[in-house]
Amino acid sequence: xxxxxxxxxxxxxxxxxxxxxxxxxxxxxxxxxxxxxxxxxxxxxxxxxxxxxxxxxxxxxxxxxxxxxxxxxxxxxxxxxxxxxxxxxxxxxxxxxxxxxxxxxxxxxxxxxxxxxxxxxxxxxxxxxxxxxxxxxxxxxxxxxxxxxxxxxxxxxxxxxxxxxxxxxxxxxxxxxxxxxxxxxxxxxxxxxxxxxxxxxxxxxxxxxxxxxxxxxxxxxxxxxxxxxxxxxxxxxxxxxxxxxxxxxxxxxxxxxxxxxxxxxxxxxxxxxxxxxxxxxxxxxxxxxxxxxxxxxxxxxxxxx
Numbered sequence: 001x002x003x004x005x006x007x008x009x010x011x012x013x014x015x016x017x018x019x020x021x022x023x024x025x026x027x028x029x030x031x032x033x034x035x036x037x038x039x040x041x042x043x044x045x046x047x048x049x050x051x052x053x054x055x056x057x058x059x060x061x062x063x064x065x066x067x068x069x070x071x072x073x074x075x076x077x078x079x080x081x082x083x084x085x086x087x088x089x090x091x092x093x094x095x096x097x098x099x100x101x102x103x104x105x106x107x108x109x110x111x112x113x114x115x116x117x118x119x120x121x122x123x124x125x126x127x128x129x130x131x132x133x134x135x136x137x138x139x140x141x142x143x144x145x146x147x148x149x150x151x152x153x154x155x156x157x158x159x160x161x162x163x164x165x166x167x168x169x170x171x172x173x174x175x176x177x178x179x180x181x182x183x184x185x186x187x188x189x190x191x192x193x194x195x196x197x198x199x200x201x202x203x204x205x206x207x208x209x210x211x212x213x214x215x216x217x218x219x220x221x222x223x224x225x226x227x228x229x230x231x232x233x234x235x236x237x238x239x240x241x242x243x244x245x246x247x248x249x250x251x252x253x254x255x256x257x258x259x260x261x262x263x264x265x266x267x268x269x270x271x272x273x274x275x276x277x278x279x280x281x282x283x284x285x286x287x288x289x290x291x292x293x294x295x296x297x298x299x300x301x302x303x304x305x
Contacts, residue, residue: 002261002262003213003261004027004030004044004213005027005031005213005214006214007214007215008027008031009215010215010218012189012190014187015183015184015187015188015189016183016189016190016205016206017179017180017183017190017192017203017204017205018190018191018192018204018205018206018207018208019192019193019194019199019203019208020191020208020210021195021197021207021208021209021236022209022210023211023258026210026211026212026213027210027212027213027214028161028210029079029161029162030044031193031210032159032161032191032193035051035058035074035191036058036066036069036074036076046059053069053074054073068102071098071102071149071150071153071155072102072155073153073155073156074155074156074157074158075149075150075151075153075157075158076150076159076160076161077143077146077150077158077159077160077161077163078161079161079162079163079165080165081142081143081145081146082134082139082142084146085134085142085146086134087133087134088133089133090131090132090133091129091131091132091133091137092115092118092129092131093111093114094145094149095117095118095130095145095149095152096110096111097110098149098152099113099152102153103153113152114148114152115127115130117149117151117152118144118148120151121145121148121178122174122178123144123148129141139167139171140168140171140174143163143164143167143175146163147163147178147179147182151182154186155188156189157188157189157190158179158183158188158189158190158191159191159193160179160190160191161193162194162195163175163176163179163192164194164199176199176202176203179192180203192204197236197240198240201221201225205220205221206220206294207219207220209224209230209232209233209236211232211258211269211270212258212259212261212269212270213261215288216232216233216270216297216298216299217229217230217232217233218288218294218295218296218297219295220293220294220295223293223294223295225237227304229295229297229299229303229304230303231274231275231277231299231303232270232273232274234303235252235254236254238251239251239253239254255273256272259272265282266283267280267281267284267285268281268282268284268285268286268298268299268300269285276299276303277301280300281300281301286298286299
């Protein structure tokens with residue numbers, strides 16, 4: 001058995017954006033899929049833990065009850081819209097479908113609301129574009145359509161899995177502003193999954209840093225950027241260009257590669273790449289320990305970034 005995600009725990013509150021950050025392959029998307037029990041089985045399965053939402057454990061709910069929650073109270077904006085949108089149905093019909101299913105709207109009423117949602121995410125001429133198929137939309141417009149679909153039922157939680165991947169910087173900013181506006185206007189909770197630390201600094205209220213399937217640091221966004229406490233977090237921040245950096249200053253990369261899940265080191269999984277490592281790091285896996293004021297770190301060494 002290979003643990004893609006193990007021991008991950010965090011909470012979401014209304015009206016806030018919580019970021020989940022880390023390198024590719026650290027378990028961010030698997031964490032998101034697990035919340036709605038969308039991990040493909042086989043080969044994957046959830047072997048333990050609990051996912052509490054509004055007084056119920058989603059892991060023990062029957063699939064019929066879970067279908068009422070998916071897309072309705074918890075919505076997910078997937079990473080690749082072209083792989084998520086149905087190529088043989090018009091965009092407007094795809095946005096209208098969950099409205100009919102979860103809110104009991106008539107077909108015409110659902111289509112009318114779908115057009116309104118397209119307009120709210122700034123799709124030009126939404127009445128006409130609602131009849132277009134996904135291939136007739138640009139990448140940015142497809143992602144906006146996914147956001148419109150996710151927001152349609154006014155969910156309690158939005159899971160945004162790298163919602164701006166492969167989009168240019170201008171479109172990224174527009175989409176993220178749209179999401180932030182929806183979170184504030186509707187007091188929705190959002191889990192923002194990304195590897196872009198600039199996006200996290202601009203939009204996140206709290207941050208969970210993942211490495212090798214575990215959370216290694218939790219903190220408010222301001223505290224994390226001002227005083228990171230895990231060597232991996234420090235490494236991530238030092239490898240990102242900054243406006244206040246000296247001209248000609250070099251970025252400091254993190255040497256090495258993430259561990260192979262089939263052959264995890266016995267102690268801390270970051271130890272082979274860590275310049276602060278001590279003997280205990282090779283032998284024992286550190287658990288998250290509180291540092292005060294909402295910050296926690298999984299590290300044996302008291303590192304101050």
